[in-house]
Amino acid sequence: MRLPTPVTSQAVEESDRFLVDLERFQGPLDLLLHLIRSQDVDIFDIPIADITGQFIAAIENVEERLTLERAGEFLEMAATLVRIKAQMLLPRRDDLLDDADPRSELVRRLIEYEVFREVAYTLADAEADRALHRGKGYVEPRTLPKSSELPLELTIEEFLEIALSLPAPLEKRPHRAPVLPVTVDEKIELWYKALKRKARVQFGKFIGRWKTRVHAVMSFLACLELAKRGRVVLRQDRPFSTLWVYPSEDDEDS
């Protein structure tokens, strides 16, 4: 992953001073701020060509040490810088407003990030200060008995009294397989009935009358059985689309 390096020779020489350990930096904004702040340039008038060159030089040298994700973050910023640099080279129209400076969005992000970077330092100080205050339990116990090893303070009377105070047990839900309330044959009869009056029946509508799954399953099995017997034709245009049940052409005769 080589970068295009359209950098002036002067910038390349300059950049030697900014060979930096990228691990130190939290990301492309952090590195960029470092380059800007360490040279005392005006953040509102960033010398974009120089800074771009330094930025690319800084990440080029350590590129292979970065994970793909981190490298991507730095490369994205490099691309942004190159784009801004290109825009700066375009002739500016007179009626252009100040805030149309191609750098303005970058400046906004840099300042925003710098504020939070500063807050992070404040937090680090607060953390260090708080860490000097130790609460109870800081000194590691010699042998803290596990609660599963401590003797339990509970009598059978206390336990039973609680058990008695509980609401009556709900009816135990049966865990055995339910006796099937419906049969395939019964559903076949219902299909015949439904199809007698209509040219086609929507499967979903047919089973919608019953709430439980067993009805749907039995209805479907009945359908398959009828199709096998050549009594119905099943049609579904796409997976998961409506399933239509048609009486077979010759069904009228039977």
Next chain:
Amino acid sequence: MKTTRIVEAVLFASETPLTAAEIARASGDLSAKDVEQAIGELCHEYEAEDRSVQIYPLGDGYQILTRPEYAPYLERFDSITRTNKLSRAALETLAIVAYRQPVSRLEVEEVRGVSAAGVLRNLYERGLIEVVDRAEGLGRPLLYGTTKRFLDHFGLRAVDDLPKPENLEIALRTEG
């Protein structure tokens, strides 16, 4: 820094008794004897100022503990009393698990009407309940049952030895 104050800080920060030799680890300049002496001074000081804590010798060590007369005030805080007495919520949950096992968290919550996750974890950590199975169905929830420790505590051989719910009242009357 005064030795008494260093010893006080160390004793405060420890939850368990520390021996004088252990406390002396706080500073290279301290001997166990210095610590013993400082503890004596602190005891007098706490006494004179009628403080709510005192330094008690426990085993071969020392620990700062609240004075017994403050125990009633502390009993109101479940979180800070460190006895192995079960809370009402824990007892109810244990009773449900004992009588309905194997039982899921959801079933416990249905009976008690409140979230049971914390209480179940607590009972689990105390070794009173354990995961005995997973239910069929959505998410295959864990099913809890009581442990051998639970049975041992009540001198029962099996869960079936627990009085039947319908006999509970009798059991209470006869044993109570």
Next chain:
Amino acid sequence: MKTTRIVEAVLFASETPLTAAEIARASGDLSAKDVEQAIGELCHEYEAEDRSVQIYPLGDGYQILTRPEYAPYLERFDSITRTNKLSRAALETLAIVAYRQPVSRLEVEEVRGVSAAGVLRNLYERGLIEVVDRAEGLGRPLLYGTTKRFLDHFGLRAVDDLPKPENLEIALRTEG
């Protein structure tokens, strides 16, 4: 029993910050206001007697902690709770969450210019941030906010204790 002593006993026995209202639970005769007043008196007393501990406000509660000058003595003991210092990535992310809460992962990533998923998960697991809401719109992203534990970790009473961005030195520099 004097109120100050009851409050002292309760604070002493707790390992975490307690609010005045929580401390007041110790006795039916106590109000949160009584507790606040007692804490004020105890602070003066500990100050006057040059004790090694003091009562510190943390979040909306209070906790007895050792004074900073005794930290070096306690360092010499093994500790289970020795605080792991947070990384810069974690601190920056926390700063953004603290000021912008409720805030989404995407917003954090936009400000820092780097991926935030790992850091946010880490902060969440440490209990320093929590999910406070879901945003409207595509995918209804989670919105994060800081926790009580965040305040405790940094010794803050409230998020407002953090410096206002406009008061930071940096803001002056950019305007100059």
